[in-house]
Amino acid sequence: MGSNIFKERLAEVSSEAEEIIASRMAIRKQIKYILANHSTIKTQEALAKAMDKEPSEISKWLSGLHNLTHETIVKMELVLGQKIIMTDLEARAQYQETVIMHLVDREGYLSSIDAVQKININSGGAQEY
């Protein structure tokens, strides 16, 4: 079943193209997730208004085939008040903070300093926790 011609051409797609599309679609997914959970900016139209752009511009950005600049992403992050892209180090820092808050809440007697020592993020403990 299926087409060998399509299958063979699909196999020739460069891994660079695959990575670029995967990255753009991940950004699209994150923006849609933020909009779905945002307190005030819930739609692409509302995001367009907040950024003083046309709705078609936002639609273009979220197509998955548009090359969003870092500057545009930062502007969106500022309007939305949330990070869209996070580096590994930023994610670790946020994760560390979240785990500490959780432990302090749950255990009560744990001080945040104790929690940091127990988790030992810098030695890779965060991934195992």
Place this chain on the structure above:
Amino acid sequence: MNSFAYIVELYRFNTVTFYTVKRPDGKTEADIFVQKISALPLFKQQFDELLAWMEYIGNSQEGAEQELLRPEGLCVALPPPATQLQSPIEIRWYCYWINEQNVIMFNGGIKTARTAQQCPNVKQHFFDGQNWANQLNEIEIFTNGQNISNLDELYFEY
């Protein structure tokens, strides 16, 4: 005497099955399109991105969301709507959206004019797309997940 075209499977991803049109001469519209665009080195990167995009949505949890397809009269097309792309994609691949799991791919080409009707490369494929979409709109298409259940009944005038 009328000739008939049939719907056949093109490629099945984890979430989306793409179908195409089998012509009376046995060739499929999608194969003709793929061979035509693949023969144009200038458009290799564009086509790579378009295929990578199909692969991504084909395997994504959400599938072929309708908003990701470009409205083209009665049918739709790839790439997604983006009228002011920094690097516009000139490839047009006309198709018929059934639902998030099932899409029928027609033919297309490199669009060189402002409208499809004015472009010598895609005009015929645009009109074919309108004609076939119109006929498919009249036929009840039953799906079960990413399968068209009544595939044997799906034929139309070519």
